[in-house]
Amino acid sequence: MPELAHATTRLALLGGDRAVPKDSVGGTWPLVTTADEQAVLRVLREGPLNAASPGEREVGGLERAWAQATGTRHCVAVASGTAALHLALRGCGIGPGDEVIVPALTMNATAHAVCAAGATPVFADVDPDTYTLDPRSAAAVCGPRTAALLPVHLHGLPADMRALDELAGRRGVPVVEDAAQAHGAQLDGRRVGALGKAGCFSLHPHKNLPSCGEGGLITTDDDSLHEQLVRLRNFGELEPTGARSYIAHRAALNARITPMAAAFTRSQLARFDDYARRREPGIRRFLNRLAQLPGLRVPQVPAGRTHAWHILRLMPDPEAFGLGPEHRCALRAALHRILRAEGVPVSRYQVAPLAAQPAFRPPGASPADAADQVDALLPVTVAVVDGSLCLQRRHLDPAAGPLLQSYADAFEKVWQNLELVRRMATSRSAPGWREALRQG
Numbered sequence: 001m002p003e004l005a006h007a008t009t010r011l012a013l014l015g016g017d018r019a020v021p022k023d024s025v026g027g028t029w030p031l032v033t034t035a036d037e038q039a040v041l042r043v044l045r046e047g048p049l050n051a052a053s054p055g056e057r058e059v060g061g062l063e064r065a066w067a068q069a070t071g072t073r074h075c076v077a078v079a080s081g082t083a084a085l086h087l088a089l090r091g092c093g094i095g096p097g098d099e100v101i102v103p104a105l106t107m108n109a110t111a112h113a114v115c116a117a118g119a120t121p122v123f124a125d126v127d128p129d130t131y132t133l134d135p136r137s138a139a140a141v142c143g144p145r146t147a148a149l150l151p152v153h154l155h156g157l158p159a160d161m162r163a164l165d166e167l168a169g170r171r172g173v174p175v176v177e178d179a180a181q182a183h184g185a186q187l188d189g190r191r192v193g194a195l196g197k198a199g200c201f202s203l204h205p206h207k208n209l210p211s212c213g214e215g216g217l218i219t220t221d222d223d224s225l226h227e228q229l230v231r232l233r234n235f236g237e238l239e240p241t242g243a244r245s246y247i248a249h250r251a252a253l254n255a256r257i258t259p260m261a262a263a264f265t266r267s268q269l270a271r272f273d274d275y276a277r278r279r280e281p282g283i284r285r286f287l288n289r290l291a292q293l294p295g296l297r298v299p300q301v302p303a304g305r306t307h308a309w310h311i312l313r314l315m316p317d318p319e320a321f322g323l324g325p326e327h328r329c330a331l332r333a334a335l336h337r338i339l340r341a342e343g344v345p346v347s348r349y350q351v352a353p354l355a356a357q358p359a360f361r362p363p364g365a366s367p368a369d370a371a372d373q374v375d376a377l378l379p380v381t382v383a384v385v386d387g388s389l390c391l392q393r394r395h396l397d398p399a400a401g402p403l404l405q406s407y408a409d410a411f412e413k414v415w416q417n418l419e420l421v422r423r424m425a426t427s428r429s430a431p432g433w434r435e436a437l438r439q440g
């Protein structure tokens, strides 16, 4: 066990000093600069305010910049990450009667996009080391109606695209990447978004590449998919070369991004690589310290991949606390209480596997049957959802290094009190995902 940098091992929950001082600085995300404000003001003052207006240039500028950043031929900017996924699937011809393989551990938007395209999400388990779609589990749930794979580069780590590509190749179906959380992450030197038939990004303000509201980006090397995407985001109309035709060539919707959001993201993009480079050492130092704590699994980065560190997921092993797997939820809840009292803003990211949620249950399946299926088929997702804690947003500030060091102090302090943690976890039970579903 490393020496404690902090003066006391008495937990803040029991009246000790907080490991993370209340007046700690850093940890703001997104960072909005004068340049970002001016970019938005320029659009507000000079217009056009709508992406379909003649002369609009922010959206095209953002698309060219992101295509270049990802090394793809095309980029289409849209209204949100969910819209990006929905349009990409429809552009690939996915529709009613089709099944799309998605990981059971992801933001619900991944599955919503499949449903919005008229297809059915089929859930596969995630890998216990990377939390991304497990290719073996994906292969096991593929069937005659499988029409696409939709891996998620969850928390910023590229999914195992080599194995998934191979699976998709065998089945003759496309891979659409959900890269909503993984801007800039790489696999074998190629950036996500350039790894599948289409790559889908979110520009939600909390993402690594934020907009000032909502937005999404779709990347592709495929010229005809690009043409479809342009139509699908704008009422099925052809890209106007002059005046708009208002002729709908396919059923579509309005999924345009606003020029203000595009201008803001373009301005952020100018600093994107610099921020990524500057946040990396602080996050690595933090995770290296946590990796010394017995029984705490920190994010893994397999060879050939880089991590965008969008979310940091931490998985305590009950055994290290002298506990059995039945105490997984109680251990997570105890650590949650103790760490938050120390000033570490740990949170949960996903509280129930998607496959058990009312929106995505197989038609006709009772809640109890769906839950039993989840336990049987998605054991890793269940363990991760019930047993892990996450850090979100604050570490994205490139100046968050010292703050992260104080978080590491807090973890080390907690690990000096393992017996107390153990007692808390055994004296008080905590709700697992089944209860979360009942209460939600």
Ligand SMILES: Cc1ncc(COP(=O)(O)O)c(C=O)c1O
Binding pocket: 080, 081, 082, 083, 106, 107, 109, 110, 152, 178, 180, 181, 201, 202, 203, 204, 214, 215, 216
């Ligand atoms: C993995 C994943 N997919 C899709 C989305 C949807 O993106 P948006 O919120 O921009 O619609 C998100 C956003 O949180 C996400 O995390």
